[in-house]
Amino acid sequence: MTQKELTEAILQLKKQKNAIILGHYYQRDEIQALSDFTGDSLALAQVARKAECDIIVFCGVHFMAETAKILNPDKKVLLPDLEASCSLAESCKADDFAPFRAAHPDHMVISYVNCTAEIKAMSDLICTSGNAEQLINSLPADQKIIFAPDKNLGGYINAKTGRNMLLWDGVCTVHDALQAESFIKLKMEHPKAKMIAHPECNAAVLQVSDFVGSTKAMLNYIAKTDAQEIIVGTEPGILYEMRKACPDKTYLVAPTNETCSCNDCGYMKMNTLEKLYNCMLNETPEIILSDELIEKAKQPIVRMLDMSQQLGLIK
Ligand code: 13P
Ligand code: SF4
Numbered sequence: 215m216t217q218k219e220l221t222e223a224i225l226q227l228k229k230q231k232n233a234i235i236l237g238h239y240y241q242r243d244e245i246q247a248l249s250d251f252t253g254d255s256l257a258l259a260q261v262a263r264k265a266e267c268d269i270i271v272f273c274g275v276h277f278m279a280e281t282a283k284i285l286n287p288d289k290k291v292l293l294p295d296l297e298a299s300c301s302l303a304e305s306c307k308a309d310d311f312a313p314f315r316a317a318h319p320d321h322m323v324i325s326y327v328n329c330t331a332e333i334k335a336m337s338d339l340i341c342t343s344g345n346a347e348q349l350i351n352s353l354p355a356d357q358k359i360i361f362a363p364d365k366n367l368g369g370y371i372n373a374k375t376g377r378n379m380l381l382w383d384g385v386c387t388v389h390d391a392l393q394a395e396s397f398i399k400l401k402m403e404h405p406k407a408k409m410i411a412h413p414e415c416n417a418a419v420l421q422v423s424d425f426v427g428s429t430k431a432m433l434n435y436i437a438k439t440d441a442q443e444i445i446v447g448t449e450p451g452i453l454y455e456m457r458k459a460c461p462d463k464t465y466l467v468a469p470t471n472e473t474c475s476c477n478d479c480g481y482m483k484m485n486t487l488e489k490l491y492n493c494m495l496n497e498t499p500e501i502i503l504s505d506e507l508i509e510k511a512k513q514p515i516v517r518m519l520d521m522s523q524q525l526g527l528i529k
Pocket of ligand 2: 388449482
């Protein structure tokens with residue numbers, strides 16, 4: 215089938231099966247184009263919580279689809295490719311994390327949403343890059359905290375809040391590979407450009423950036439800034455929404471290094487139109503989790519959504 219035929223067939227199946235398609239900003243353009251809702255992890259979790267449908271088709275990575283399932287245990291949640299994992303989730307296995315947590319019983323565990331359901335079940339609170347700073351700031355100053363699994367995001371929050379959270383040693387291999395030197399080189403070539411970066415980037419990149427924020431926060435930033443040129447320090451899938459929102463600006467993707475100009479997240483790009491069509495037709499692969507795991511993992515996610523609402527971060 216051609217791309218157009220696949221798109222039509224997917225939209226037809228969506229109607230037939232009373233499904234909703236959620237797409238992360240890092241998905242392929244053609245998937246974002248047909249999604250009912252595109253967003254960052256926080257927004258997608260919120261939409262998933264309120265979804266009125268029989269099937270949620272999650273075009274993103276595994277931990278995102280798991281989060282949707284945890285919030286909607288009675289709904290069928292499909293992910294076009296079950297192998298679409300995340301290097302952060304992979305870096306923090308439950309068997310390794312359990313003894314780390316047990317060694318610090320006086321610490322509260324805050325986990326970045328980019329982790330498996332098992333890690334969520336061992337956490338007191340979940341956060342996303344869109345709410346981490348505010349959620350952590352709202353906790354008592356003397357609260358001892360373990361932050362997992364992203365040491366770059368955790369280090370950034372430590373620096374912003376003056377806390378000393380204990381950090382799990384994980385990184386997003388896509389963002390961590392971005393080099394401050396590449397940003398600076400681009401900035402020298404385009405002195406009027408503003409540099410924006412996702413907090414999963416390493417500390418050197420964050421230091422040279424004009425703005426640091428989640429995918430949604432970066433989109434808000436480009437809509438507000440007068441700058442015409444933007445140096446983008448994140449996965450290039452976001453350019454689809456950036457070009458849609460601010461078509462007159464120029465977007466320069468900071469290359470990973472001198473020899474590689476591709477910052478694609480291999481996991482995010484595993485979902486294709488063809489896999490999306492097949493998964494909707496056959497209603498598989500489906501996210502299956504035990505009731506016990508759902509019950510345990512749900513509490514810290516709901517706590518995050520409730521706190522975010524109280525803090526006015528989401529409606
Ligand atoms: P956002 O929460 O900013 O959408 O980020 C998700 C992610 O996987 C970043 O690499
Ligand atoms: Fe995970 Fe990084 Fe890909 Fe985001 S970009 S899904 S953090 S590997």
